[in-house]
Amino acid sequence: MKGIIRAQHDEIKGLRQTGRSAADSWFDDQAKGLDAPVAKAVKDNPEKWKAIRGKFDVLTAGYKAAGQDVSRGDIFTEAVGIAMGDVIAQAAIDKKTADLAARAKKHTNRPAGNKGNADKGDVAGEIAAEIDRKFDDGQK
Numbered sequence: 001m002k003g004i005i006r007a008q009h010d011e012i013k014g015l016r017q018t019g020r021s022a023a024d025s026w027f028d029d030q031a032k033g034l035d036a037p038v039a040k041a042v043k044d045n046p047e048k049w050k051a052i053r054g055k056f057d058v059l060t061a062g063y064k065a066a067g068q069d070v071s072r073g074d075i076f077t078e079a080v081g082i083a084m085g086d087v088i089a090q091a092a093i094d095k096k097t098a099d100l101a102a103r104a105k106k107h108t109n110r111p112a113g114n115k116g117n118a119d120k121g122d123v124a125g126e127i128a129a130e131i132d133r134k135f136d137d138g139q140k
Contacts, residue, residue, distance in 0.1 A: 027053065030076050037091035038084050048084065055079035 031049070034042065042049045056079040063070045081088065 026072065027056065027076070030073075034080065035088075035091070037094075038080060038087055041084065041087045048087075051083040052076075052079050055083045 031039070031042065042052070056076055059075045059079055059082075060072075063075065
């Protein structure tokens with residue numbers, strides 16, 4: 001029993017010395033799972049990470065005050081959606097634009113679509129030319 005207590009005491013002491021709690025460590029690890037556009041925006045502007053952290057703290061306190069049991073992962077996702085909504089929306093628009101541009105380059109044929117000859121010409125003239133080809137002995 002003393003060994004367990006001593007190990008816990010040493011772990012708590014180590015966490016205090018590094019200045020990071022388990023919650024901070026978990027929160028920082030969540031940065032690795034962000035979508036590429038959001039991660040780029042956070043990397044370019046560290047203030048956005050602070051905004052996400054602020055929303056996370058507010059939402060956590062709100063859910064706790066309301067007596068609701070919501071997982072940290074869900075709260076983090078919600079905080080990212082609130083703080084980075086503009087970046088997420090722009091990323092969706094950019095993806096849709098790229099997909100439409102790629103689709104515009106593709107050409108597909110109609111299923112069982114027979115191309116008709118748009119330039120049919122004179123039917124009587126075609127029949128006469130066919131008869132001439134069949135029965136022409138090379139005389140002219």
